[in-house]
Amino acid sequence: MRLSKWGYYADFALYPVWIGALATRALWHASIAVAAIAFGAIALGLAVWGGIEYALHRWVLHRVEPFRRLHERHHAHPADFIGTPVWFSAMLFLIVWQSLARWAPGFLAAALVAGLMTGYLVYAAVHDAVHHRRVRAGSWLYRAKLRHARHHQADARCNYAVSCSLWDRLLGTERATAIDRDR
16 A cells, blocks of 8 residues: 555554553563563564564465555555555554453563564564665675565565565575575
8 A cells, every 4th residue: 555654654653662562561560480471472473473474475465355456566666655554554463462362361462462563563674674775785684675676576476575584495485686696
């Protein structure tokens, strides 16, 4: 979906606040043992995000209408402010939080969702950088930019992960860029 510049960057203003609130909820009056569990749940949520990012990009954004058609706009105009409106992603995270809170203690649901949101925010930052920022040659972000540029080639069907290439490697969809082959 085409967004205004403010709408596109709203994630970077709002998600840190929400992540902080959820982390505070998870850790408020927590014992050392509960805090350790909460930090583990945040880390788990962050790790799980990578798989969700990959699955959404590969199987939803590239195959399921109307998402496929909307995502094709991004491929056609990668520098445009095209993305998921913050109200929609926030609604999905709220649904996940509410669902988790039905079977898990509140602190645990909050911690897991804080981790997921952190993963989403990292994804958003990397995706913004690969399309809108100049990055230092040879850096990790530079390699991510090249990897994502390969994904944007016509009929590439590769490199679906943006923030972490682990899932592409595990599922056989990683395609090396010229810089990777030269290493």
